Structures are given as C-alpha cells and as structure tokens.
Amino acid sequence: MHTTVEKLAAPHAGRRAAGEDPAKREQILDGAKRVFMEQGFEAASMNDITRAAGVSKGTIYVYFENKEDLFGYMIERERSRITETVRHALDGNKEITETLADFGMLFATHMTSDQTIRAMRMVIAANHRLPMLCSRFFSATPINPVSVLQEYLDRQVAAGIVACEDTVQAAKQFIELTTVGLFKPRIFGSMEEVPPRGAIERNVTSAIRVFLAAYGTKPSRPAAGE
Structure with missing residues (x-):
C-alpha cells in the first residue's frame, strides 16, 4: 500500500516542479500567441498550440487549466x-x-x-x-x-x-x-x-x-x- 501511494504521489510532485519552469511557460505562451493571432480564439485548438509551442499536450496542462x-x-x-x-x-x-x-x-x-x-x-x-x-x-x-x-x-x-x-x-x-x-x-x-x-x-x-x-x-x- 505504501508503494502504491508513492507511485501515485510522484507524478504530482513532478508536475508541480515542471510547472515552475519559467522558460517552458514562456515557450508555451509564445506558441499560444502565434496560434491565437493567426486563427482567433474560437478556432484555435490545444492541439494547434502544442504543435506551435513544441511541447506535449500534457506539458501544457501542467501550466494552464484550459484554452x-x-x-x-x-x-x-x-x-x-x-x-x-x-x-x-x-x-x-x-x-x-x-x-x-x-x-x-x-x-x-x-x-x-x-x-x-x-x-x-x-x-x-x-x-x-x-x-x-x-x-x-x-x-x-x-x-x-x-x-x-x-x-x-x-x-x-x-x-x-x-x-x-x-x-x-x-x-x-x-x-x-x-x-x-x-x-x-x-x-x-x-x-x-x-x-x-x-x-x-x-x-x-x-x-x-x-x-x-x-x-x-x-x-x-x-x-x-x-
């Protein structure tokens, strides 16, 4: 049981640590800015933003809740x-x-x-x-x-x-x-x-x-x- 708890807790600790990387945060925002400016808010998708930012969708959700x-x-x-x-x-x-x-x-x-x-x-x-x-x-x-x-x-x-x-x-x-x-x-x-x-x-x-x-x-x- 103790091992299971550790396995479940580890990803959350990693997500918190990743979310504190200012360079990665800026990278995501730069990619999002390009997509929003080109496509508009409604048409832009998180998939488009992940491609423009060069990160995974999971990484984006470490930093931001949604679009x-x-x-x-x-x-x-x-x-x-x-x-x-x-x-x-x-x-x-x-x-x-x-x-x-x-x-x-x-x-x-x-x-x-x-x-x-x-x-x-x-x-x-x-x-x-x-x-x-x-x-x-x-x-x-x-x-x-x-x-x-x-x-x-x-x-x-x-x-x-x-x-x-x-x-x-x-x-x-x-x-x-x-x-x-x-x-x-x-x-x-x-x-x-x-x-x-x-x-x-x-x-x-x-x-x-x-x-x-x-x-x-x-x-x-x-x-x-x-």
Whole structure:
C-alpha cells in the first residue's frame, strides 16, 4: 500500500516542479500567441498550440487549466510588457510635456496596433460564451498603465507641477485622450489600417494640451545653475 501511494504521489510532485519552469511557460505562451493571432480564439485548438509551442499536450496542462486560462495569461503577459515599456517613459527628470509625450506615443501606438486590436476583438467575440474571460481581460491588475501613470502624477503633484485631487481619474483621462478618435474606429473596423505616426503624434499633442489646461500649474522654470 505504501508503494502504491508513492507511485501515485510522484507524478504530482513532478508536475508541480515542471510547472515552475519559467522558460517552458514562456515557450508555451509564445506558441499560444502565434496560434491565437493567426486563427482567433474560437478556432484555435490545444492541439494547434502544442504543435506551435513544441511541447506535449500534457506539458501544457501542467501550466494552464484550459484554452481560456492560457489565453488569459497570454493577455496578462502582453499587458505586463506594455506596462513596463510605458513605465520606463515615466522615469528620469524630463519636463512633464516631454514625459507625457513619450508615454502617450508608446501607449497609443500599442493600443491601435493590429495585434492589440485582434486580441480585443477575440475577447469581445467570445464574451457571449465565456463572460469571465472578458471580465478577466478588462479587469484592472495591480500594475497597469493607469497605475504607473498615477504614480508619476502623484510625484508631479508633490512637486507642484500638477494640481489634482484624484490622480487615478486624471491618469485614466489622459490615457483616453491619447487614443480618442483612433481606438474605437480601429476596434470597430472603420479604420482598417494602423494609424500613421503623424496622426498619433497629433492626438498625443492635443491630449497633453487638454490635460495640462485642466491640471497643469505652469511652474516657473528654474534659473540656470540652480
């Protein structure tokens, strides 16, 4: 009896250990991303993903419960990547207009890209059957573009550069302004091509102007050498 228990326990211990391999996890997510982007969520199968990832189906189930779980984690990984990218734009001691321009360009370019639009359309299309997947896609994670911009705005408030009581709301407003007139036409198909960089730049420039008109304190520039 003791031997039987050991035999049954061993595979589970192995599965737990295998599930902690970050390189294998990334390999699976990379394969899943290629399949989802090419075929869409509904058409993609776990067999397709195993082939694209170069792993067995059993290995996939060590890391992810099912296709929905795998898609959700893929979306979270992509969101984490863009969050880290825009976070770097908020580092340093540049003037607020330049910093917001860098942040806005990165965010708006990402949100109007073909890859992001396809991913969002996939989630919306699956919402009637898998409402929890859609909720997971749009739910706020602890670290996201809004939260990192809010942290930056908090620093600007402390420095007297921005006057704002609700930096979370202000961060959301600026983010919306960077994609106004671009994101909805993209997601609903009236704008089939990725907007040119010039169009995004004009959008972001306008967003900064409106944002600072509402919240900017227009501080005086320090004298040279101060």
